[in-house]
Amino acid sequence: MGVLSGLKPEPVFQYFEEICGIPHTSHHEKALSDHCVEFAKERGYACTQDEMGNVIIIAEATEGYEDVPAVIVQGHLDMVGDKVEGCDIDMEKEGPRIYIDGDFIRADGTTLGGDNGIAVAYALALLDATDGSIPHPRVEVVLTVCEEVGLLGASAMDFYPCRARRMINIDSEVEGILTAGCAGGRRARCHIPVKRTPCSGLRCKLELTGLMGGHSGMEIDKGRSNAGTLLGRFLMLLKENMPYDLVALTAGVKENVIPKSGSAVILIPPGEEETLRRVIERFMRCMEAEYGKADPDIRLELTVGKTGEFPALDPDSRLRVLTALNLMPNGVQAMSMDLPGLVETSINLGVVELAVDELILRQSIRSSVSSAKEMISRKVTLLAEQLGGRVDFQGDYPAWPYARTSKLRDLCVEIFKEQYGHEPKIELMHAGLECGILSGKLDGLDCISFGPNQFDIHTPNEHLSISSAARVWEYLKAILAAK
Numbered sequence: 001m002g003v004l005s006g007l008k009p010e011p012v013f014q015y016f017e018e019i020c021g022i023p024h025t026s027h028h029e030k031a032l033s034d035h036c037v038e039f040a041k042e043r044g045y046a047c048t049q050d051e052m053g054n055v056i057i058i059a060e061a062t063e064g065y066e067d068v069p070a071v072i073v074q075g076h077l078d079m080v081g082d083k084v085e086g087c088d089i090d091m092e093k094e095g096p097r098i099y100i101d102g103d104f105i106r107a108d109g110t111t112l113g114g115d116n117g118i119a120v121a122y123a124l125a126l127l128d129a130t131d132g133s134i135p136h137p138r139v140e141v142v143l144t145v146c147e148e149v150g151l152l153g154a155s156a157m158d159f160y161p162c163r164a165r166r167m168i169n170i171d172s173e174v175e176g177i178l179t180a181g182c183a184g185g186r187r188a189r190c191h192i193p194v195k196r197t198p199c200s201g202l203r204c205k206l207e208l209t210g211l212m213g214g215h216s217g218m219e220i221d222k223g224r225s226n227a228g229t230l231l232g233r234f235l236m237l238l239k240e241n242m243p244y245d246l247v248a249l250t251a252g253v254k255e256n257v258i259p260k261s262g263s264a265v266i267l268i269p270p271g272e273e274e275t276l277r278r279v280i281e282r283f284m285r286c287m288e289a290e291y292g293k294a295d296p297d298i299r300l301e302l303t304v305g306k307t308g309e310f311p312a313l314d315p316d317s318r319l320r321v322l323t324a325l326n327l328m329p330n331g332v333q334a335m336s337m338d339l340p341g342l343v344e345t346s347i348n349l350g351v352v353e354l355a356v357d358e359l360i361l362r363q364s365i366r367s368s369v370s371s372a373k374e375m376i377s378r379k380v381t382l383l384a385e386q387l388g389g390r391v392d393f394q395g396d397y398p399a400w401p402y403a404r405t406s407k408l409r410d411l412c413v414e415i416f417k418e419q420y421g422h423e424p425k426i427e428l429m430h431a432g433l434e435c436g437i438l439s440g441k442l443d444g445l446d447c448i449s450f451g452p453n454q455f456d457i458h459t460p461n462e463h464l465s466i467s468s469a470a471r472v473w474e475y476l477k478a479i480l481a482a483k
Helices: 010-020 030-042 114-128 152-156 227-239 273-291 315-327 370-386 407-420 435-441 466-481
Strands: 046-049 055-059 071-076 098-101 104-107 139-144 166-169 177-182 184-193 196-209 245-251 262-268 299-313 331-335 343-354 358-367 390-397 425-429 446-449 463-465
Touching: 010 114, 010 466, 030 046, 030 055, 030 114, 055 114, 071 114, 114 139, 114 463, 114 466, 152 390, 152 435, 166 407, 166 435, 177 407, 184 315, 184 370, 196 227, 196 245, 196 273, 227 245, 227 262, 227 273, 227 315, 227 343, 245 315, 262 273, 262 299, 273 299, 299 315, 315 358, 315 370, 331 370, 343 370, 358 370, 370 390, 407 446, 407 466, 435 446, 463 466
Parallel strands: 071 139, 071 166, 166 446, 177 425
Antiparallel strands: 046 055, 055 139, 098 104, 104 463, 177 446, 184 358, 184 390, 196 262, 196 299, 245 262, 245 299, 245 343, 331 343, 343 358
């Protein structure tokens, strides 16, 4: 008996649990991709799989729907792999361990992967109805890889098997909202050179924990703190109050995740522990004043080690690191003037890594205005170059502009009103969706995005509403059954 046995609709939750049992973090989706291919072959569907692992499965129209325009049902195979401290799960080799908590499905100590496992589950449940019990036109299921690391799979994919010019993307997280446009974006990786020299002192480890974190496209406007930038602020404050040498620094896990923890290792003169503690207390008072509402559980904990000699940054290198962390743009850069409440442009410092000979900063840049995206990219480049470094950009993807007319959107609105008894909200989102990429590759593609209620995605607190997933399944079937 599976954990989700007995939940309705049974096929959806059966396949969702199956997916959760297969590791599928970004760049490690092969097992799930192969699983989908075998699923298609067993049922006699035409199927293609490219070298990256992107999959297209074609289900021809059921009886009576041969003349209805074909539709793409689209989602992505990969998930963000994050976990709480002390969790022993290797997410590159193991799937999340799921459990039911009231109306929610959660994972024990890790991200759940409802983003976007529920879309894959819907697709497989739809394709499993080979008896025609779910009426539909020709359906082209498109499942991509590496969406969470820059929409890389969709960007590289060849959609030659696809004839449809309507697409349902199931990668939105609020039931009742039809997403009709999104920002474009790219990833930045800054490399700033540093030099090390042998230094002696009392080794102290600083651990910053308790931050909320979250999806940089969905929660960037929530006022949450960033572990990477906060460590930079603390180290600058410390520099102004006492001598120290910097040995190690790290924060974050992914470019598109707001870092919720980080750490630094420093060397201080023996006997200066109390000065360090006073600076920590002062810093924490500032954090409470600034983030007491949005991020109330921030903690900066000190562990004092032993005196010794360690390879630390020389003074010039330390200054470059502190300058980068304190001056690099981060967070919301501009709000939309056309759509109140919508973030137009943002940048998220997702990963900080101090290597032996360089500081590496990995960032996610987003904007619904292409010139603003270029402007933020130039700022990052100029600062890195002033510090003697360079920036590599990758994973560039276009915005998905709002279409003034959309037959598919109109259809989805009408069916929503029939099913729910009220109109849905039509919104644009700041997070990136693959609709923009597919629109650029399939001329005349008419897109809409929706999905069930999911919360705290990209964090170990991620949870998926069971009742919402059931309602959205009925909604998806109703759209496909419309003539």
